[in-house]
Amino acid sequence: MPSWIQQAARRGILTSEYPGRPAREPDEVPLTARAPAFPGPGPIGSAAFAACPVEAISPAGVDPGRCIRCARCTTAGFRFAGPVEAAFRPRAGAPPAPLAGLGRSLHVFLVDAGSCNACNLEVLALANPLYDASRLGIFFTNSPRHADVLVVVGVPTEPMVAPLTAAYEAMPAPKAVVGVGVCPISGGVFRGNTGLRSSLDGIVPVDLYVPGCPPAPIQILDALLTIGGRARREG
Numbered sequence: 001m002p003s004w005i006q007q008a009a010r011r012g013i014l015t016s017e018y019p020g021r022p023a024r025e026p027d028e029v030p031l032t033a034r035a036p037a038f039p040g041p042g043p044i045g046s047a048a049f050a051a052c053p054v055e056a057i058s059p060a061g062v063d064p065g066r067c068i069r070c071a072r073c074t075t076a077g078f079r080f081a082g083p084v085e086a087a088f089r090p091r092a093g094a095p096p097a098p099l100a101g102l103g104r105s106l107h108v109f110l111v112d113a114g115s116c117n118a119c120n121l122e123v124l125a126l127a128n129p130l131y132d133a134s135r136l137g138i139f140f141t142n143s144p145r146h147a148d149v150l151v152v153v154g155v156p157t158e159p160m161v162a163p164l165t166a167a168y169e170a171m172p173a174p175k176a177v178v179g180v181g182v183c184p185i186s187g188g189v190f191r192g193n194t195g196l197r198s199s200l201d202g203i204v205p206v207d208l209y210v211p212g213c214p215p216a217p218i219q220i221l222d223a224l225l226t227i228g229g230r231a232r233r234e235g
């Protein structure tokens, strides 16, 4: 019997039942794991536009690819009410879908392209006994040559563009790319600074984005399961 199973049995660690059951609140789904939304009725007030530090609010609602979950808009009536399983494909209108040809076991290569370390830690939390992604056939690998999924955290800095491209090209097909956090989606709080790309798009072909700053580990797990065609999705 592998030692980590023996350790879990000895310590009595309660592993998450996700995705067999919905994620537990609030320990697995903190308040800001959900995106903010304006409950209405009536139009979004100008106070909300002024409160948002990253211009994530428009008359159409909140852009999840920009929202850093700072909660300032709650003073203007917004409530954290969006779905937990909120990963989206970069092409507008395309629903999350499994990548054809990938098996039920995924090997993940993590690249930090310029993070503040928070998204990095949330991804690595999937290996701890609470989330235990290995029970679902998800493993981390130190080589892109052994990887099915490239997970990228952080805003892409110019010095990381070539290593990102090289890592993607070294991966055998079929392969997928998942961007975690708003940094690889839109630049997050670093948007507009010199020496940065505003998005992972255009560097490697992204299959799924996981919004949040940082997303909860359950949300990253949902994205990886989605890539493998095994996700639980709200609604």
Ligand code: SF4
Pocket: 036, 051, 052, 053, 054, 055, 056, 057, 062, 066, 067, 068, 069, 070, 071, 072, 073, 074, 078
């Ligand atoms: S939580 Fe912060 S970043 Fe997100 S929409 Fe509200 S004010 Fe903007």
Ligand code: SF4
Pocket: 114, 115, 116, 117, 118, 119, 120, 153, 154, 155, 180, 181, 182, 183, 184, 188, 189, 212, 213, 214
């Ligand atoms: S998305 Fe937020 S938490 Fe993640 S690396 Fe960027 S700033 Fe840090």
